[in-house]
Amino acid sequence: xxxxxxxxxxxxxxxxxxxxxxxxxxxxxxxxxxxxxxxxxxxxxxxxxxxxxxxxxxxxxxxxxxxxxxxxxxxxxxxxxxxxxxxxxxxxxxxxxxxxxxxxxxxxxxxxxxxxxxxxxxxxxxxxxxxxxxxxxxxxxxxxxxxxxxxxxxxxxxxxxxxxxxxxxxxxxxxxxxxxxxxxxxxxxxxxxxxx
Numbered sequence: 001x002x003x004x005x006x007x008x009x010x011x012x013x014x015x016x017x018x019x020x021x022x023x024x025x026x027x028x029x030x031x032x033x034x035x036x037x038x039x040x041x042x043x044x045x046x047x048x049x050x051x052x053x054x055x056x057x058x059x060x061x062x063x064x065x066x067x068x069x070x071x072x073x074x075x076x077x078x079x080x081x082x083x084x085x086x087x088x089x090x091x092x093x094x095x096x097x098x099x100x101x102x103x104x105x106x107x108x109x110x111x112x113x114x115x116x117x118x119x120x121x122x123x124x125x126x127x128x129x130x131x132x133x134x135x136x137x138x139x140x141x142x143x144x145x146x147x148x149x150x151x152x153x154x155x156x157x158x159x160x161x162x163x164x165x166x167x168x169x170x171x172x173x174x175x176x177x178x179x180x181x182x183x184x185x186x187x188x189x190x191x192x193x194x195x196x
Contacts, residue, residue: 037101038072047098048126051078052172059170062157066128066168073168075099075129075138077107081171084120089113089181090195093125102135108188110195111141115181123173130166142167143184160185 041063048059079095090112097105132138142160160167167185186195 037074037099039074039076039100040072041067044073044076044126044128047076047078048170051126052124059172062170063128066157066170070128070130070166070168073128073130075102075132077125077127077129079107079109079125079127080123081109081125082120082122085113085115085117085179085181087114087117089117089183091183091185092193092195093123094191095125095127097129097135097138099132099135105135105138106189107138108191109185110188110192111183111185112195113181113183115179115183117179117181119176119178121173121175123171123175126170128168128170130168131164133165137165139187139189140165141184141186144182 044063044067045060048063052059075097077095077097079093081091081093083089083091091110093109095107095109097107099105129138140162142162142165144158144160156172157168157170160169169185
């Protein structure tokens with residue numbers, strides 16, 4: 001079992017590196033001083049610790065990696081989601097978007113996936129949001145490669161993009177999930193069962 005988990009972690013890491021290289025997202029990190037609309041790493045870690053609680057042991061390292069790759073976000077989403085897969089999968093979630101200049105807004109997300117992926121999980125999710133020009137620009141589809149390699153509990157990070165807007169979901173959850181998949185998340189301002 002450990003060799004399968006290690007192989008899945010390697011595949012997930014390779015897929016993440018490939019996605020970053022293909023999408024051209026590996027921009028140099030910005031200075032860690034927030035402007036009037038951006039969040040510092042410490043602000044994000046503090047919000048995450050308050051939200052994730054005792055399961056957030058690896059949160060600071062994951063946030064640090066996101067900040068090194070993408071700089072300072074101008075928003076973040078805190079919420080919960082459930083997902084399951086047996087080759088094809090579905091994800092549904094809901095939460096609240098926080099910004100410094102446009103207030104708080106309800107957000108719902110849903111999406112299909114396809115890949116070498118099986119299992120189910122319930123997760124708390126923090127999504128870092130980069131380059132968001134306005135709140136209505138958030139509500140669209142974000143595609144990317146996702147991977148999971150944890151049993152019982154863990155912290156993971158993926159990257160999803162649409163045009164210049166980047167979402168970096170950071171999840172910690174309970175369940176048994178192993179694999180890698182390709183899919184998208186559709187963000188909406190109202191709940192819907194339609195993942196497409």
